[in-house]
Amino acid sequence: MGNAFARRATLAALAGISTIALSAPAFAADEQAQAPQTAQADATAVDDGAIIVTARRRDETLQSTPVAITAVNTAMLEAKAAVNIGDLQGAAPGLLITQQNSGAQAANISIRGLTYADIEKSQTPTVGVVVDGVTIGTNTGQLQDAFDIAQIEVLRGPQGTLFGANTIGGVINITRSKPTMEPGLKAELTYGRWNTWAAKAIANYGDGETWGIKAWYFHNQTDGFYRNVVRNVDAGWSKGDSYGASLLFKPTGSAFDAQFTIENVVQTFDPVVSNITKTGEVFCGFIPARECNRNTTDDLYTTFGAAASSRYNAPNGTLEMNLDLDAVKLTSITGWRHSKETQTQDFDGSSTDLYYVDRRQHYTQFSQELRAAGKLMDGFDYVVGGYFFKSSYDLTQWSRVFGFSPDVPPVDFDKNAQHVEGKTESYAFFGDFNWEVVDKVRLSFGGRWSHDNKKLTNSFATSGLIGKGDASFSKFTPKVGIDYRPNNDLMVYASWSRGYRSGGFSPRAATAETASTPFQPETVDAFEIGAKLAAFDRKLELNLAGYVSDYKDMQQNLTVPGGPTGNQTITGNVPGGALIKGIEMDGSFRVSNNLKITASAAYMESHFRNFVTCGVAGGAEAVNRCSPDAAAPTGLVPVDFSANRLIYAPKFTGSLGLEHTLPTSFGKVVTNVGWRHISPYDEQLSVASQTVAKDAAGKITGITVNGNDPRVRTVTQDLVDASMTFNFNLSNGSEAYFRVFGRNLADIRTTTHAFTVAGLWSFGMALEPRTFGGTIGIKF
Numbered sequence: 001m002g003n004a005f006a007r008r009a010t011l012a013a014l015a016g017i018s019t020i021a022l023s024a025p026a027f028a029a030d031e032q033a034q035a036p037q038t039a040q041a042d043a044t045a046v047d048d049g050a051i052i053v054t055a056r057r058r059d060e061t062l063q064s065t066p067v068a069i070t071a072v073n074t075a076m077l078e079a080k081a082a083v084n085i086g087d088l089q090g091a092a093p094g095l096l097i098t099q100q101n102s103g104a105q106a107a108n109i110s111i112r113g114l115t116y117a118d119i120e121k122s123q124t125p126t127v128g129v130v131v132d133g134v135t136i137g138t139n140t141g142q143l144q145d146a147f148d149i150a151q152i153e154v155l156r157g158p159q160g161t162l163f164g165a166n167t168i169g170g171v172i173n174i175t176r177s178k179p180t181m182e183p184g185l186k187a188e189l190t191y192g193r194w195n196t197w198a199a200k201a202i203a204n205y206g207d208g209e210t211w212g213i214k215a216w217y218f219h220n221q222t223d224g225f226y227r228n229v230v231r232n233v234d235a236g237w238s239k240g241d242s243y244g245a246s247l248l249f250k251p252t253g254s255a256f257d258a259q260f261t262i263e264n265v266v267q268t269f270d271p272v273v274s275n276i277t278k279t280g281e282v283f284c285g286f287i288p289a290r291e292c293n294r295n296t297t298d299d300l301y302t303t304f305g306a307a308a309s310s311r312y313n314a315p316n317g318t319l320e321m322n323l324d325l326d327a328v329k330l331t332s333i334t335g336w337r338h339s340k341e342t343q344t345q346d347f348d349g350s351s352t353d354l355y356y357v358d359r360r361q362h363y364t365q366f367s368q369e370l371r372a373a374g375k376l377m378d379g380f381d382y383v384v385g386g387y388f389f390k391s392s393y394d395l396t397q398w399s400r401v402f403g404f405s406p407d408v409p410p411v412d413f414d415k416n417a418q419h420v421e422g423k424t425e426s427y428a429f430f431g432d433f434n435w436e437v438v439d440k441v442r443l444s445f446g447g448r449w450s451h452d453n454k455k456l457t458n459s460f461a462t463s464g465l466i467g468k469g470d471a472s473f474s475k476f477t478p479k480v481g482i483d484y485r486p487n488n489d490l491m492v493y494a495s496w497s498r499g500y501r502s503g504g505f506s507p508r509a510a511t512a513e514t515a516s517t518p519f520q521p522e523t524v525d526a527f528e529i530g531a532k533l534a535a536f537d538r539k540l541e542l543n544l545a546g547y548v549s550d551y552k553d554m555q556q557n558l559t560v561p562g563g564p565t566g567n568q569t570i571t572g573n574v575p576g577g578a579l580i581k582g583i584e585m586d587g588s589f590r591v592s593n594n595l596k597i598t599a600s601a602a603y604m605e606s607h608f609r610n611f612v613t614c615g616v617a618g619g620a621e622a623v624n625r626c627s628p629d630a631a632a633p634t635g636l637v638p639v640d641f642s643a644n645r646l647i648y649a650p651k652f653t654g655s656l657g658l659e660h661t662l663p664t665s666f667g668k669v670v671t672n673v674g675w676r677h678i679s680p681y682d683e684q685l686s687v688a689s690q691t692v693a694k695d696a697a698g699k700i701t702g703i704t705v706n707g708n709d710p711r712v713r714t715v716t717q718d719l720v721d722a723s724m725t726f727n728f729n730l731s732n733g734s735e736a737y738f739r740v741f742g743r744n745l746a747d748i749r750t751t752t753h754a755f756t757v758a759g760l761w762s763f764g765m766a767l768e769p770r771t772f773g774g775t776i777g778i779k780f
Contacts, residue, residue, distance in 0.1 A: 054153070054173065056432060057162050057383045058373060063532045066444060066483040066493035068093075068545040070586050070600070072152040076657070079672040079723040081190050081741050081775055082146040083198070083220055085172070090653050090676030090719065092154040093545075093584035093602035098648075098683075099143055100753035100765055101271040104312030104341055107143040108683075108753060111156050112549060113580045113606045113649030114169030114524065117683070117753070118557060120507040121363045121393035122422040122456055123571070128159065128167035131174045132261065132318050134335030135164055137365045137391050137424075141314060141339060145242055145265075147218045148202055150177040156584070157526045157547060158499025160477040161432055164387065165450040168499030168524045178259065179248040180204040181212030185780060192741075192773020194234075196222035200777075211249050218242040225769055226272050228303045230351045235303050238269035255324045260317070267312040273763040274300040275349035276711050276754065283761035287350040296711050297749045300766035305346035306356060306406050314339040328374035331385075335367045344410070349763045358398040358410040365391040379436035383446075389426040395419070395507070416462045420507050423455040432479075440485050444495070447478040456505035458515040467515025469505040475521060489534040499524040501555065506570035510563025519571045525550040542587035552577040556685055558613065576610025578646055598657040606649045611641040639703045641685065647708075650681040667727040667735070678717040682708045686756045711762055712754040720745040734780035742772040 052059050062071055070092040077087055086107070089097045096110040103119035109127040116126045121138050128135050129142040136142050153173040155163075163171050184204040191197045198220040206212025224236025244263030250256075275291050276299075277284050284292040291304050316337040323330040341361050348354040371385025398410035398417045405413060432446035457468040481495030501522050509515035530545035554574040562568050582604035590596045614637070657674040686709040693702040723741035730736055747770040754764035 054175070057371065058381070063534060063541060063543075064485070064491060066442075066481055066491065066495065066530070068156040068528065068530060068543075068547070068584065070154045070156075072154060074146075074149045074152060075659075076672065076674065077146040077149070079670075079725065079739070079741065080674075080721045080743050081192065081198070081723075081739075081773060082743075084143045084146050085152070085174070086143060087146065087721075087743075088152070088154070088172075090678050090717075091600065091655050091657075091674075092156075093586055093600045094156060094582065094604060094653060095154055096648050096650070096653075096678070096681070097143070098752040101269065101273075101310075102345065102753075103140040103343075104267050104269070104310060104314075104339075105143040105265070106140045108139070108648060109142060109169075109172070110648035111154070111170035112547065112582060113578075113604055113646050114549070114551070115648040116501075116555065117647065118571075121361065121391075121395070122420070122424075122454070122504055122507045124166040124501060124504070126166065126501060127169040128163050128171045129174065130163065130171055132176055133320060133333040133369065134316075134318050134337070134367060135166075135389075136337070137389070138363065140341075140363075141337070144174060145218060145240075147200060147242065148176055148216055149174060151175045156545070157528060157549075158477070158479075158497045158524050160450075160499050161430055161446045161448045161479045161497065162383065164389075164428065164448075165426070165452065165475070165477070166501050168501050168522070176246075176261075177202075177214070179206060179212035179214040179246055181206035181208050181210075181248065186777070187779075188737075188775055188777030190773060190775040193771040194222050194225050196220075196771070196773065206248075209250075210252050211247070213245060213247050215245040216243065224270060224272070225771075226274075226301055226303050226766070228272075228305070230304045231307065235272045236270050238267065240265070240267040240269075242266075255326075256322070258319070258321045260319050262317045263315065265312070265314040265316075267310075269310050269312075271308055271310045271343060271345045272303055272765075273305065273345070273347060273349040274303055274751075274766060275305070275761075276300075276764050277348070277350070277761040278711070281756075281759055281761050283348055283350065283352075283354055286354060287348075287352045291350050296751050296754065296764060297715060300749065300751065300764060301769065303349060304351040305349045306351075306353065308344040308346050308356075310341065310343035310345070312339065312341050328372050331369075331371050331373070333367075333369045336365070338362075338364045347763060348761050350761075353400065353404050353406040354402055354761070356400040356403065356406070356410060359395065360397075361393060361395040363391065363393040365389065380434065382431065382433045384431040385429070387426075387428045387430070389424070391424045392422070394421045416460045418510075419459050419461065421457045422505075422507065424452065424504075426450065426452045426502075442483050442485075444481040444483070445479065447476055449476045450474065450500065450502070452502040454502070454504040454518070456507065456515070458507070458509055466510060467512040469516045469518055471503065471505070471518040473502040473521050475500040475502075475523075489538070490531070491533075492529075492531045494529045495526075496528075497526050499526065503555075504571070508569040510568040514562065514568060514570045519555055520553055520573050522551070522553045522555050522573065522577075524552070539590045540587070541589075542585065544583070544585050546583045547581065549580040550577070551580060554578055558685075572613070574608065574611050574641075576608065576612070576642070578606060578608050580604065580606040580646070580649070594661045594663070596659045598659070599655055601652075601654040603652050604649060605651065606646045608642045608644060608646065611644070612638050613641065614638060637700055637702050639705065641705045643704065643706055644685055644708050645682045647682050647685060650679040652679045653677065667729040670725045670727065672721075672723045672725075674721045676717070676719040676721075678714075678719070680714050680716055682713050683751060683754045684708065684712040684756065686712055709756050709762075711764070712751070712756065715748065715750040717748050717750060717767075718746050719743075719748060730780070732780065734778065736778045737776070739775040739777075740772070741775070742770070744768060744770050745772075746770075 108117040155171040159167040159171045187201040202216045221239035223234040226235035228235040246261040319334040321332045373383045375381045398414040400410045400413045428450040430448035451474045453472045458466040477498045479497035483493035485491045503520045528547040584602040655676045660671045662669040688707040691704040725739040728736045751764040756762040
């Protein structure tokens with residue numbers, strides 16, 4: 001496999017160098033559709049057009065940063081009227097962002113095949129989403145609005161040294177625009193297919209020098225693109241509001257500045273699921289024949305479930321303070337987030353009342369980061385700091401299982417509701433250093449020591465305590481790299497870093513043993529080499545990276561016997577882990593002042609190693625580790641999942657974009673066309689078929705699982721988006737614009753999330769089909 005991979009990777013690299021269409025995007029902030037914001041825009045582009053990023057908690061040019069990073073064009077999101085960052089999927093090498101509606105603003109984010117698709121608040125992401133320096137601690141809330149964004153940086157590979165323990169896959173670093181300190185307004189209205197409409201407004205005011213305030217409001221709603229044929233209504237509707245204000249204070253003549261931001265997000269939506277249950281699963285014996293054995297493409301958009309709704313309220317606040325003392329810059333970032341969710345959901349997705357839930361939960365997180373950055377001497381700079389994080393949550397779930405009582409609310413039906421309470425407290429100390437050991441050669445090194453304490457209690461309302469756990473985990477994660485810059489247009493680098501994600505407890509555990517037994521931390525050792533080059537007076541920029549990730553003790557959700565319903569879902573560790581390797585390219589080519597081509601490409605191979613657990617003879621329910629050199633526990637046999645694919649790990653992703661500007665007598669016309677290709681990938685670790693081994697007496701001695709269930713695999717996605725924006729110059733520097741847009745013009749239909757439930761039933765969620773619309777706006 002290694003030789004085959006090397007041949008394919010070499011051919012891919014040669015093809016990428018020989019045709020600029022395979023180089024990927026790096027975009028300057030001055031190309032945002034949004035009017036320049038003084039503090040932020042001045043920091044994102046310098047005189048020669050170089051892009052400034054903060055990936056290493058320093059202001060550095062993109063091409064001089066020895067990290068695989070893509071600065072994403074936020075104008076692209078505006079041009080296609082994107083509602084959230086999900087439209088970044090496929091735009092950066094190896095990046096997937098899909099939505100699942102089992103939780104509000106819930107995202108499944110994968111970078112280089114590293115992901116963890118779970119909405120429970122006790123489970124931490126593998127890819128960190130950082131907004132204005134504050135990390136979002138759960139998958140819920142990560143699907144941020146694509147609104148009022150100054151810059152997005154996608155960092156690929158472990159980022160634990162500077163961004164924390166739970167960023168083993170990478171980081172999406174989002175920076176919102178700063179107050180301009182000048183009077184100004186931007187407002188727009190969008191209408192599109194599915195009776196979708198959105199209204200946005202950003203207002204700025206200030207004295208132009210010492211203080212400024214920015215206020216915003218964003219509303220979005222849609223009737224949804226599903227059709228419920230039982231209730232004869234559109235399904236998948238949603239309505240959301242985001243509003244807030246930010247105050248920037250910069251005393252004249254002072255080295256101090258502070259920005260305080262407060263925001264609230266309110267969403268209500270229909271958490272619809274599509275029924276993909278098949279013959280042989282238990283629920284198929286209770287539902288009408290037409291609702292079984294449906295495909296996972298066009299059939300997804302026809303649904304049968306009972307009415308449900310979700311409400312999400314999430315206020316948050318951030319305070320950033322900086323003191324620049326020339327020799328050292330001190331920074332403090334304080335973050336607070338709270339959310340309240342109330343959600344009902346018909347999980348079986350059928351017209352028969354089989355599994356309907358009511359989930360109510362609260363989550364609060366607080367974080368504080370202090371850091372210092374500066375130079376000890378010429379050629380030696382540093383960032384050092386400390387970090388504290390604390391969170392708490394509670395969840396109560398009422399379930400109506402085989403109720404056949406659709407008119408009885410779950411809170412009345414279920415007298416033994418499950419209740420979960422969890423707490424996390426973490427602190428860390430970190431340092432990152434650059435040392436120019438000789439002319440043009442720089443050594444980068446650093447590390448982070450992290451300590452996490454996790455507490456979780458599982459109980460039922462009437463039967464009482466199931467179990468509880470309390471465990472602590474500590475880890476030092478180093479990083480070291482070297483880069484060589486023979487001239488201003490070329491840099492080559494190599495690095496090794498270790499990523500770490502702490503252990504914890506299973507929120508769905510339903511027995512005392514599984515509730516009190518922690519799953520262990522997982523680690524990734526990532527080896528990377530890369531090159532960044534520019535040519536033709538920097539009209540061409542090309543970045544190449546190759547990597548190998550050694551994934552150990554991977555955390556996965558496993559379905560096991562036990563509990564009131566006969567099975568339970570717990571988190572366990574894959575004994576052998578996985579090996580992931582790939583090659584990536586990203587860059588841009590400005591053909592002329594009015595035409596730019598951008599693209600990306602990523603090829604990846606991945607496989608499990610020795611993924612053997614213990615399971616029930618005759619089934620494939622993984623229970624715990626099954627040591628190769630020890631007999632399985634009584635009644636259990638080894639179950640080998642090594643042939644299964646890693647989830648959210650497509651073999652190839654690529655994108656190609658074109659942006660053309662046509663000057664006119666009234667202003668300009670900007671045309672954007674984009675194509676994103678994503679090869680098929682699996683969305684759940686599951687069972688397609690099994691090979692059973694028996695001894696001479698006919699006793700089962702082992703089970704081999706032959707891959708994931710094909711229903712959780714996507715189709716090949718070729719996503720085509722296009723827009724044309726007419727910009728009109730008005731008096732006094734004001735501007736009006738009108739835009740027409742289309743998304744997924746090829747009308748690709750597939751799942752964004754699919755799940756099979758222990759031989760009982762299966763469900764999925766669908767990709768938005770072809771859509772189109774128009775936007776009118778004004779800014780001054």
